Amino acid sequence: MGVSSDEGRAVRREAERVVNEVAQGLRTLDDRSSWFSALSPAERQAVLQEVGGYAMQAHITATDGQVGVARSGVKPTANSSVMICMDPPRYGFAALPADEHVKAFRVLVAVFSVADTRRRQTLCNGSCGHAWHNVLP
Template sequence: MAADRAGGVGRRADPAVPLGILISQWRRAAFTTGAVLTERDVILNELAQGLRPMPQGVEWFDGLGSQEQTDILRFLCHHCIQARAVEADGPEAVRRSGLRPTYTPAVLITRGRIDEQLGKIAGLAPVDERRKAFRLLIAVLAVADERRRERFCSDGCGHWWHRLAP
């Protein structure tokens, strides 16, 4: 990700610090904005910002039940839209995700309106397609949020996810 201009974005300083402690610190920061912060939120944002390795994220995702995976994909779809993902983000997200351009999620993200395609990707049912969808949606979120951060948050912002500790 881009260098920290807003204060606090980068690699987590001490991965040995329990996630629960970090979440409680971020919850205090998010409290002023009325945000509800969960472990899921932190994990997904760390993945999108490159603060957590993707293999660890895939392992976490694979450990979830089918309905939880579906919920995570829908959540990611929503956050991609919130981050103002655009059609042009598709090819870069495919590249970052490491997916082959011929895989179903990669084909979908490069065809048609982004909001419709994100929904189709989040709705993929086979387990191997869900795993690919997870990797791709994290990459779409990363591309869109990186652009949003550069355009709107370079002088600082109130987004807790832009203050994940280095």
């Protein structure tokens, strides 16, 4: 049982907004983890794939991984924590067992927030055309 293409697009758009709200400090990770928990298993997998892509595009580092894991509230020994802190980071969070999806979401969003903030303050400071670096309303 998967997600239709229209549903998938809607979930991915919502995921983009949710992740950027956390990265910009507009929402808490706890609040957005509740949103994620309410999704169907197929939607959770789609969101994990999407957010994993954001993390890759943000060029996360092992240091970003360590800082993000500390912020995520997930144990450093959890599969998702170990995967993201490897050098280079490992992806494939959607393939983790369903009972690990919320942990994976928390880790991915926290690590993305660290890396995206670093990039907004350095590489994209004032000269960036990335729509997701604009402050959300």
